[in-house]
Amino acid sequence: MPERALVIIPTYNELNNLQLIVPQVLEQDPRLDVLVVDDNSPDGTGRVAEEMAGTNPRIHVLHRPGKLGLGTAYLAGFRWALDRDYAFVFEMDADFSHDPKHLPQFLAAIEDADLVLGSRYLGGRVTVVNWPMPRLLLSYFANIYARVVTGVRLGDATGGFKCFRRRVLEGIDLGAVRSNGYAFQIEMSTRAARRGFRIVEIPIVFVDRTDGVSKMSKSIVREAVWMVWRLRLLAILGRL
Ligand SMILES: Nc1nc2c(ncn2[C@@H]2O[C@H](COP(=O)(O)OP(=O)(O)OP(=O)(O)O)[C@@H](O)[C@H]2O)c(=O)[nH]1
Numbered sequence: 001m002p003e004r005a006l007v008i009i010p011t012y013n014e015l016n017n018l019q020l021i022v023p024q025v026l027e028q029d030p031r032l033d034v035l036v037v038d039d040n041s042p043d044g045t046g047r048v049a050e051e052m053a054g055t056n057p058r059i060h061v062l063h064r065p066g067k068l069g070l071g072t073a074y075l076a077g078f079r080w081a082l083d084r085d086y087a088f089v090f091e092m093d094a095d096f097s098h099d100p101k102h103l104p105q106f107l108a109a110i111e112d113a114d115l116v117l118g119s120r121y122l123g124g125r126v127t128v129v130n131w132p133m134p135r136l137l138l139s140y141f142a143n144i145y146a147r148v149v150t151g152v153r154l155g156d157a158t159g160g161f162k163c164f165r166r167r168v169l170e171g172i173d174l175g176a177v178r179s180n181g182y183a184f185q186i187e188m189s190t191r192a193a194r195r196g197f198r199i200v201e202i203p204i205v206f207v208d209r210t211d212g213v214s215k216m217s218k219s220i221v222r223e224a225v226w227m228v229w230r231l232r233l234l235a236i237l238g239r240l
Pocket residue numbers: 009010011012013014037038039067068069070073092093094095097208209213214215216
């Protein structure tokens with residue numbers, strides 16, 4: 001039996017994107033399944049996901065009653081995956097910022113790693129397309145800030161295109177994970193690093209969304225500013 005991989009795609013109003021991206025994900029590798037975690041999107045994304053799942057056994061859907069945030073959507077997806085026999089679990093956005101064509105590179109890299117991060121800032125290069133300069137600067141300096149405060153040296157700690165080996169999700173105390181926005185990405189990778197898991201970064205080209213609207217907010221940034229200090233404190237206390 002080949003080891004199977006689950007691609008978790010959280011959605012909130014991603015109707016057009018989701019219909020296009022799911023088939024593109026599945027065609028990258030026969031080992032891949034998709035789990036859509038939809039938060040009762042007003043645009044009907046959840047209903048369409050359900051229809052897609054009805055026609056293809058590789059597509060699955062989790063419905064939540066309302067917009068509860070990215071972090072808890074992934075945590076629900078991780079638990080769903082751990083209840084089944086997936087060897088690898090991906091995080092991926094629905095909005096085509098994460099190109100499905102990178103998926104085979106993740107699958108190759110995870111052979112020698114516990115966690116593979118798709119990185120926009122690697123080897124002094126910035127591989128982000130179409131972001132306005134303020135957004136790019138925020139992301140770039142957020143990464144430097146996170147690196148300094150957490151002490152974990154990652155090129156792209158806030159990125160959301162990643163692949164976990166099953167044992168990482170089993171090894172992290174998922175019930176203790178608090179952050180819900182970008183901080184969630186920093187928290188998961190920091191916890192994995194502190195637990196001694198082997199993290200490998202691969203370069204990805206990140207393209208700004210062309211359809212739908214961003215769910216980025218000031219409160220998401222604020223959460224990340226404070227969360228890194230919490231992670232530092234927990235590390236000092238030996239509780240990561
Ligand atoms: N289920 C669920 N999905 C969410 C939530 N917030 C964002 N998402 C999804 O998570 C993915 C990333 O969200 P985006 O809005 O693209 O956030 P972002 O990538 O940080 O922002 P942009 O770069 O501006 O697109 C997308 O697939 C969203 O639909 C949420 O509260 N619940």
